Amino acid sequence: MTEEEKKEATPAEEELPFDAVDLMLDGNLQGQINYSLVKAIASALDEKAQILIQAEESYQPVEDETFPEAAMPEIEAMSKAILEGCVDFSKICFWEACETSEVAWEETKDEEGKVVQRLPYGNSLEEPRPGNRILANLEQILIWMEAVHVAHEKNGMGWVSPYGCPEDGQQAFEARAQSIKEFEQLIITIQKNFDF
Numbered sequence: 001m002t003e004e005e006k007k008e009a010t011p012a013e014e015e016l017p018f019d020a021v022d023l024m025l026d027g028n029l030q031g032q033i034n035y036s037l038v039k040a041i042a043s044a045l046d047e048k049a050q051i052l053i054q055a056e057e058s059y060q061p062v063e064d065e066t067f068p069e070a071a072m073p074e075i076e077a078m079s080k081a082i083l084e085g086c087v088d089f090s091k092i093c094f095w096e097a098c099e100t101s102e103v104a105w106e107e108t109k110d111e112e113g114k115v116v117q118r119l120p121y122g123n124s125l126e127e128p129r130p131g132n133r134i135l136a137n138l139e140q141i142l143i144w145m146e147a148v149h150v151a152h153e154k155n156g157m158g159w160v161s162p163y164g165c166p167e168d169g170q171q172a173f174e175a176r177a178q179s180i181k182e183f184e185q186l187i188i189t190i191q192k193n194f195d196f
Contacts, residue, residue, distance in 0.1 A: 020101040020122040038096045041087055042132035048078060049137040052144070068147035072160070075144045076176070082141065083182050090189045092134060097190050099131030100124065135190060142183045149176050 025031040052074060059067040068075060082089060094100065104123035110116045130136040152159055157169035 020099075020103050021095065023103065023120055023122045024095075024101070035096060038092055038134070039132060041092075042097075042134045045082075045137050046133045049133070049140060052078070053140065066147065066151060068144045069151045069155075071144070072148050072151075075141065075148055079141055079145050079179055079183060082138065083179055083186070089134075089138070089186055091193075092190055093193045093195055094128075094135075094191055095194070097132070097134035097138075098136065099129040135187070138183070138187055138190070142180070142187065145176065145180050145183060149173070149180060152176070 021035055022032070025035055052071060055071065056067045059070065061067075062070075101122040101124045103120050106119045106121060107115050108117040108119075152169070152173050157166040157173060158164040159169055160172045161168035
């Protein structure tokens with residue numbers, strides 16, 4: 001692009017340095033800091049979740065073993081990090097966990113029809129998108145956990161025990177059942193948390 005073309009480029013071609021939530025939080029420093037932390041958490045969670053998501057996409061079953069069965073240790077580690085880690089995910093708001101609005105532009109044009117001013121605003125979406133994928137990843141982890149639970153029940157209580165011990169397996173089964181309930185409640189809490 002020549003210098004002349006750069007000067008004539010419309011503001012629509014410029015990269016946006018913010019998202020709709022940043023607009024919404026303008027002037028709310030505490031909210032902006034909190035949202036920056038949420039975005040960092042979302043990025044870290046998505047990085048780990050994408051490893052499993054991509055592994056599932058390329059997974060070839062061995063002796064009818066499903067992906068959740070094969071990846072049980074990783075799935076359970078991820079769920080424990082969510083439920084028992086240093087972050088209280090239940091405090092994350094719905095609008096922080098997915099994309100509920102997008103940046104739109106109000107344009108002012110001159111007599112020749114050229115855009116002379118553009119002001120950004122947050123345009124609410126009728127149907128939320130995954131956005132930073134916190135909610136989407138939590139829902140995916142829950143799906144995997146439920147699939148592991150079904151496999152555990154199908155394969156017998158000794159399935160998860162390194163010694164084939166049904167008592168150990170029963171404890172793991174009951175602990176996972178509790179984790180599934182907590183995960184379901186966590187997702188519901190986020191979906192209902194519209195606080196600003």
